[in-house]
Amino acid sequence: xxxxxxxxIGSEVSDFLCPMYKKMQERFPMEIELIEPRGEWRNQQQINxxxxxxxxxxxxxxxxxxxxxxxxxxKPDFWIGYLKSFNLKESIRYALLQAQLHPIVxxxxxICFHNxxxxxxxxxxxxxxxxxxxxxxxxxxxxxNNIDYSYAIQAKALQRASSIIVHSPEMRLIALAKFxxxxxxxxxxxxxxxxxxxxxxxxxxxxxxxxxVASFKQKHNIPENKTIVVVGHSAHDIDNHLCIIPxxxxxxxxxxxxxFFIFPMTxxxxxxxxxxxxxxxxxxxxxxxxxxxxxxxxxxQELKFASExxxxxxKCDAFSLSLCETLAAGNIVIAASWLPYGNLRAFDVFYKEIxxxxxxxxxxxxxxxxxxxxxxxxxxxxxxxxxxxxxxxSIEKLAKIYRA
Numbered sequence: 001x002x003x004x005x006x007x008x009i010g011s012e013v014s015d016f017l018c019p020m021y022k023k024m025q026e027r028f029p030m031e032i033e034l035i036e037p038r039g040e041w042r043n044q045q046q047i048n049x050x051x052x053x054x055x056x057x058x059x060x061x062x063x064x065x066x067x068x069x070x071x072x073x074x075k076p077d078f079w080i081g082y083l084k085s086f087n088l089k090e091s092i093r094y095a096l097l098q099a100q101l102h103p104i105v106x107x108x109x110x111i112c113f114h115n116x117x118x119x120x121x122x123x124x125x126x127x128x129x130x131x132x133x134x135x136x137x138x139x140x141x142x143x144x145n146n147i148d149y150s151y152a153i154q155a156k157a158l159q160r161a162s163s164i165i166v167h168s169p170e171m172r173l174i175a176l177a178k179f180x181x182x183x184x185x186x187x188x189x190x191x192x193x194x195x196x197x198x199x200x201x202x203x204x205x206x207x208x209x210x211x212x213v214a215s216f217k218q219k220h221n222i223p224e225n226k227t228i229v230v231v232g233h234s235a236h237d238i239d240n241h242l243c244i245i246p247x248x249x250x251x252x253x254x255x256x257x258x259x260f261f262i263f264p265m266t267x268x269x270x271x272x273x274x275x276x277x278x279x280x281x282x283x284x285x286x287x288x289x290x291x292x293x294x295x296x297x298x299x300x301q302e303l304k305f306a307s308e309x310x311x312x313x314x315k316c317d318a319f320s321l322s323l324c325e326t327l328a329a330g331n332i333v334i335a336a337s338w339l340p341y342g343n344l345r346a347f348d349v350f351y352k353e354i355x356x357x358x359x360x361x362x363x364x365x366x367x368x369x370x371x372x373x374x375x376x377x378x379x380x381x382x383x384x385x386x387x388x389x390x391x392x393x394s395i396e397k398l399a400k401i402y403r404a
């Protein structure tokens with residue numbers, strides 16, 4: 001049987017896509033290749049095991065030899081670009097990119113873009129109109145409209161797509177409200193990843209919870225009698241740190257002293273935001289630790305287990321895998337009611353919802369006072385999330401979209 005050739009293009013997404021595409025090729029007659037334009041790939045072995053090929057496209061002109069640049073000037077693609085723009089540098093870049101992409105794109109029947117940033121969607125220019133195009137929103141690319149995520153660029157791209165994937169029903173409504181109901185038949189809510197094996201690791205290791213907590217506290221010099229409360233997951237203001245911290249300062253002094261607040265801020269920092277978070281913590285007198293250095297997979301797993309209580313009150317979110325891992329570890333989550341976690345509620349996943357920042361001191365105090373009760377209520381969350389994922393049937397549904 002002839003195999004369907006699929007080309008996957010996305011920025012910093014292979015960590016999430018590898019397990020799904022590996023299984024898809026095992027179950028269906030497909031050959032799936034990857035273009036992911038980041039500088040380095042710490043998961044290279046996993047990529048090699050999951051994709052037929054991994055194409056490392058060069059974008060920076062400095063990475064090309066003088067000979068390659070001179071050859072590009074004599075290509076028709078250079079002159080097509082130059083006569084349109086009269087921009088020498090960009091015309092050379094266009095010709096060099098076309099030379100790299102053409103043989104890869106030419107043999108693919110389906111092209112799927114994951115994470116619709118401006119940088120990624122620039123490559124759409126090199127995709128012929130006759131290719132089947134699937135676009136996949138991941139979260140920030142749908143929720144934000146800024147220098148990295150342009151509404152105009154995305155709207156133009158959606159016109160070409162045969163299918164548009166979002167992670168949840170709530171994201172589908174947001175996409176329709178943002179871009180128009182003319183896309184109603186194209187937009188499909190589908191969790192396009194496979195985190196079942198990772199989730200199972202947290203479920204299987206749940207019995208070692210106390211060891212992970214003790215190890216984390218020892219590593220970071222946190223007193224054993226403190227309750228670890230993790231706030232957010234990035235160094236981006238999207239996590240609302242500066243709205244949350246003043247509420248932590250309003251906790252009863254005895255409860256505040258019993259807590260140690262952890263702020264994972266390993267990515268997303270812009271200008272002085274992390275410094276502002278530190279200043280805010282000091283102002284409101286809380287015990288805190290900023291985690292701003294890269295974490296290995298082992299360190300990240302330990303943090304999820306050590307997150308005795310997680311506070312997630314971000315401005316927006318997709319279907320958060322880090323949240324699911326924390327829940328699967330058996331920990332307690334306090335999450336904003338405006339976040340799109342309807343699929344979790346539908347499968348009776350337990351977490352405390354909060355609809356206003358000012359309610360945080362009361363709810364957090366209640367959870368800390370009855371921590372064992374709430375931990376017991378959270379005990380089966382991993383199993384319930386796996387039931388949700390199995391019901392999604394994501395791999396089969398996405399394969400069907402590609403093959404239609």
